[in-house]
Amino acid sequence: xxxxxxxxxxxxxxxxxxxxxxxxxxxxxxxxxxxxxxxxxxxxxxxxxxxxxxxxxxxxxxxxxxxxxxxxxxxxxxxxxxxxxxxxxxxxxxxxxxxxxxxxxxxxxxxxxxxxxxxxxxxxxxxxxxxxxxxxxxxxxxxxxxxxxxxxxxxxxxxxxxxxxxxxxxxxxxxxxxxxxxxxxxxxxxxxxxxxxxxxxxxxxxxxxxxxxxxxxxxxxxxxxxxxxxxxxxxxxxxxxxxxxxxxxxxxxxxxxxxxxxxxxxxxxxxxxxxxxxxxxxxxxxxxxxxxxxxxxxxxxxxxxxx
Amino acid sequence: xxxxxxxxxxxxxxxxxxxxxxxxxxxxxxxxxxxxxxxxxxxxxxxxxxxxxxxxxxxxxxxxxxxxxxxxxxxxxxxxxxxxxxxxxxxxxxxxxxxxxxxxxxxxxxxxxxxxxxxxxxxxxxxxxxxxxxxxxxxx
Numbered sequence: 153x154x155x156x157x158x159x160x161x162x163x164x165x166x167x168x169x170x171x172x173x174x175x176x177x178x179x180x181x182x183x184x185x186x187x188x189x190x191x192x193x194x195x196x197x198x199x200x201x202x203x204x205x206x207x208x209x210x211x212x213x214x215x216x217x218x219x220x221x222x223x224x225x226x227x228x229x230x231x232x233x234x235x236x237x238x239x240x241x242x243x244x245x246x247x248x249x250x251x252x253x254x255x256x257x258x259x260x261x262x263x264x265x266x267x268x269x270x271x272x273x274x275x276x277x278x279x280x281x282x283x284x285x286x287x288x289x290x291x292x293x294x295x296x297x298x299x300x301x302x303x304x305x306x307x308x309x310x311x312x313x314x315x316x317x318x319x320x321x322x323x324x325x326x327x328x329x330x331x332x333x334x335x336x337x338x339x340x341x342x343x344x345x346x347x348x349x350x351x352x353x354x355x356x357x358x359x360x361x362x363x364x365x366x367x368x369x370x371x372x373x374x375x376x377x378x379x380x381x382x383x384x385x386x387x388x389x390x391x392x393x394x395x396x397x398x399x400x401x402x403x404x405x406x407x408x409x410x411x412x413x414x415x416x417x418x419x420x421x422x423x424x425x426x427x428x429x430x431x432x433x434x435x436x437x438x439x440x441x442x443x444x445x446x447x448x449x450x451x452x453x454x455x456x457x458x459x
Numbered sequence: 460x461x462x463x464x465x466x467x468x469x470x471x472x473x474x475x476x477x478x479x480x481x482x483x484x485x486x487x488x489x490x491x492x493x494x495x496x497x498x499x500x501x502x503x504x505x506x507x508x509x510x511x512x513x514x515x516x517x518x519x520x521x522x523x524x525x526x527x528x529x530x531x532x533x534x535x536x537x538x539x540x541x542x543x544x545x546x547x548x549x550x551x552x553x554x555x556x557x558x559x560x561x562x563x564x565x566x567x568x569x570x571x572x573x574x575x576x577x578x579x580x581x582x583x584x585x586x587x588x589x590x591x592x593x594x595x596x597x598x599x
Contacts, residue, residue, distance in 0.1 A: 174543070440468070446542040 166452040167442050175449045178441070186434050190426035202418045204333045205410045210403040212294040213326060215257055215269045216304070220348065222360070223275055223393070224284035224312065232277065237348060240358050249276040251395075266401060273395040277388045284312030285320055285395060286360070290347065293328070293374060298408050299335040303343035305374035306367055307399060311381055318386025323398040324376040331371050334408040343370060469545045473533065473552075480552040480579075481526050483559045488519045494562065498569035515569050518576050525584035532587045537594055544590045548583045555579030 169175040194200050220240060223232040233240055234250040241250060251273035257266040271289070275282075287309045295301040307326055334340070347367060348358070367373060376399065441447055487494070495512045496503075529548065532538045538545075558575055561567065 441546070444468075446469070446546060 163454045165442075165454070167449040168452065169449045173448070175447045178447055179438075182434055182438060186427070186430050190423055190430050193426055194422045200419055200422060202410050202415045204407050205414070206405050206407050207297060208403055208405055209295060209297045210263075210265055210267075211328065211401060212265050212296065213269075213401040214266065214292045215255065215271075216290045216292050217255070218290040218348070219253075219271075220286075220288040220358075220360075221251060221273055221275075221395070222286040223277070223282055224286070225277065225280040225282055226316075227280060228283075232275065234273070234275065237350065237358075239351060251275050268401065269397075269399045271397050271399075275393040275395070277393060279389065281316030282388055282393050283314075283316060284310070286310040287395070287397065288348070288360075288363075289397075289399070291326065291374065295334075295406070298406070299338050299340050301334065301340040301372070303341075303372065304345065304347055305343070306347055307374065307376045308364065309376055309379070309381075309397065311383060313383045313385070315383075315385035316387060317383050317393065318388065318390060319384035319394045320381065321384075321396045322379060322381040323400070324380075325378040325400045325402050326374050327377045327402075328404060328406065329373050329375050330407060334372070334406055336408045336411050336414075340372075343372060469542065469549075470539055473545050473548050476549050476552040476556065477526065477530055477533065479556045480559070481523070481530075483556055483563075484519055484522050484526065487559060487563055488516070488523070490563075491515050491519070493566050494569055494572075497566040511569060515572065518572055522576055522580040525580050529584055529587045532591055538587055538590045541590050541594075544583075544586050547586050551579045551583040 167175070218236045219234075220237065221234040223234070225231060232250070235241055253271065253273055255269065255271040257269050259265065260267040269289075287307075289307040289309075291305050291307060293301070293303050293305045307324070309322060309324065311320060311322075348363060442449065442451075445451075491512070495508060495515055498511055499507055533548075555575060558579070562572065562575065
């Protein structure tokens with residue numbers, strides 16, 4: 153009748169020694185190597201502590217229906233300013249009419265977040281040629297997945313040409329620009345204040361360069377990128393100047409600072425994977441040393457009552 | 460009896476590890492240019508370069524000398540069968556070989572070399588000398 157091994161288990165040899173002996177020193181040194189060695193290896197090969205991480209989200213963006221449109225004409229020190237801010241509108245401009253605006257926000261994939269803004273301005277300027285435009289759109293920008301970020305942000309578009317224009321079409325994406333990683337928790341309402349003042353106070357006149365400089369100093373802001381613009385030349389006497397802009401709100405990668413347990417989880421994974429190798433190698437070393445009695449110690453054999 | 464037991468493993472291991480340390484030390488001595496440059500600032504003068512170069516050459520030469528001394532003690536049979544010396548020698552020269560390889564490949568600072576020198580060249584040579592002296596006195 154053939155037999156096979158059904159089960160096996162180990163018998164233990166014990167090696168004992170006093171606290172002050174070379175075997176103790178040996179074990180202490182080996183244990184230090186086992187604990188510190190993997191840490192050294194993993195730390196020196198970079199990426200041990202996760203300082204930043206990234207995630208993807210589509211932001212929740214609403215156009216606040218506030219804009220400033222500056223039309224540059226051949227009278228370059230007297231541009232036509234059209235705006236929802238009443239104190240900015242050029243009241244002394246005899247030549248032109250401010251824009252007729254059509255705008256709508258569209259949710260293409262029906263997930264509750266708007267995906268694009270389509271806005272059209274129509275400016276009537278009979279006898280002056282239009283050479284450039286500057287457009288400031290104000291958005292309300294929200295993020296939900298990590299920290300609750302809510303801020304007011306700008307989309308700034310500008311174009312100037314050598315030929316007078318009859319039409320300007322542009323399409324762009326609204327992208328978040330971050331100088332520092334976002335938080336992974338909590339509320340971030342630092343930039344939830346108005347960028348352009350709602351009314352004209354004595355010390356707060358509208359100065360586009362100051363507004364843009366202050367906006368450019370922000371830690372977190374938005375920018376119009378991936379811009380395709382088309383300036384169609386023509387004379388404004390032939391009809392109104394049409395300006396159409398389509399702004400998409402795409403999904404984007406955001407960089408954030410991970411919290412304690414995420415960092416520790418990744419660090420532990422790296423550490424323990426090297427620790428297992430070290431444990432195996434040094435167990436072989438210890439077995440070799442004690443089995444061949446390279447260091448003096450008292451050996452207890454399991455089936456003998458005495459040494 | 461004890462000598463026969465571990466001559467299977469310990470003696471050839473020690474011999475090979477000493478040789479590996481020897482070969483890596485000779486290699487660094489031959490191509491030490493990048494390592495010398497890595498411990499100087501970006502704009503260095505020729506005198507600074509020669510000084511650092513001389514330091515590294517001295518360190519490597521002394522290490523080679525100590526290695527030679529240890530090899531002599533080992534091959535002559537005086538310390539061939541002393542297990543404690545063998546284990547210390549294997550541990551030190553093994554870590555020296557690995558760390559010196561990193562020293563060359565990662566272009567470490569040349570100040571780090573002195574740490575390697577102390578723990579991985581001086582220590583086994585000292586234990587070797589102590590073992591030789593003990594064997595001489597015990598014989599007497």
